[in-house]
Amino acid sequence: MELRQIKYFIEVAKREHVTEAADAMHVAQSAVSRQIFNLEEELGVNLFIREGRSVKLTPIGEMFLQQMEQAVKLIDNAKRKVEEYLDPEKGTVHIGFPSSLAGYTLPTAISAFRERYPEVKFQLNQGSYTYLIDGVIKGDFNMAIIGPVPKKTKKITGKTLFTENIVALLPLNHPLADKKLIKISDLREDPFILFPNGYILREIIVNACAQLGFEPSVAFEGKDIDAIKGLVSAGLGVTLIPEITLIDSLPRATVKIPLVEPNVTRTVGVIIPTERELLPTELLFYEFLSEFFSILDRYQN
Structure with missing residues (x-):
């Protein structure tokens, strides 16, 4: 054979x-x-x-x-491992990520890493929460940036890099658009724009609303963060969204407002397999992530 x-x-x-x-x-x-x-x-x-x-x-x-x-994955990994042991600063990092971390978090980390290791290459895989967890378990890629960091999931281990706030994103003409803070219950009667069922960010938002005794009325769904922001910008509803997705700029005709009662957060981190070792170049990036976000957190605070 x-x-x-x-x-x-x-x-x-x-x-x-x-x-x-x-x-x-x-x-x-x-x-x-x-x-x-x-x-x-x-x-x-x-x-x-x-x-x-x-x-x-x-x-x-x-x-x-x-x-x-x-078997082919094992052979390919073995070949890569030999090549990267010879020179881990010229290897490839295979990593998964969700759309909510595609605009700022992952590009910022990769850019900073490649300033130190300019010859390292990246192979990126974007997908849903379950896709990323399954991908690491099955060996499609050896690490994923993810939020929230899963707990007690077999065959993977997670490291939290930072915790971020979930904020409200409203159309500029919304009656609450001039508020400094709002409660989630203030949006009880509003049409919501959310990810489809099965997406973790939808689950976070629905659970936050459930704490206050209501279920959000979902008017529209979007499968990526930009689609959801665009629908809010068009005035079609409101959403709750990770603050980091708005770090560079707000969509046209929208306003970002912090939430209180409850304050909704999610952890963001990196997951790796428990039954396989990271390849040398991937280990470099994994260790760099903790260092990078620790420094970034101290700078921002």
Whole structure:
């Protein structure tokens, strides 16, 4: 069994089409077909059900795919580990992040890190809260910036970097727009603009409202922070939003107001796997994050 055969197999399994897999890997279709045939001959089982050049995995093929994907990740990590031990300041950091930390937090940290290690490269993966946790557990990437920091989740450990406030973002013509502070209960009758169900920021906001005995009326939903800010800017409702997402500027025709009763916060930190070691370059960045946000926190306070 050769690594080349395994990579051909994985690509065909993902695309369910031999020609498309060959095109993606820049090799001849016949070469891919031959290697898959050789692999099946060696294993003594059919990995695919064939329908012309379209294919579907057999049950044993699906099991084999799961195992081989993990094997290839281990091989790739081992190769990277050797390369980075030779020179960790020229390696690559694979990291996940949510949209709420994409505008300021992560870019600021990466920019500061690359001033110290200018040849380090980054491979970024944006996604939802559960996507980031699952990605670290499965080994799609070895760390993620996340908020809030999960507690008691198996196979990962989290380090809190800072705690931030959740604030109200209102249209400029809102009756409470001139207030210095507002209570969440003051927004009881307002239409809310939130992330869809399943997003952690929605859960934080709904739980805060529940503490005061009401459920927010959700008029619109947005899957990223900029969409939500844009809908508030258009006057379509109000939202509660991490303050750091507004650090550079407010959206047009909106106002940011701190919350009281209750004061809503979230932790922001980094998660890593408990069952795998960080690669040398990733370890450099992981250690840098704690140092960087500790200094930043002292400066801001």
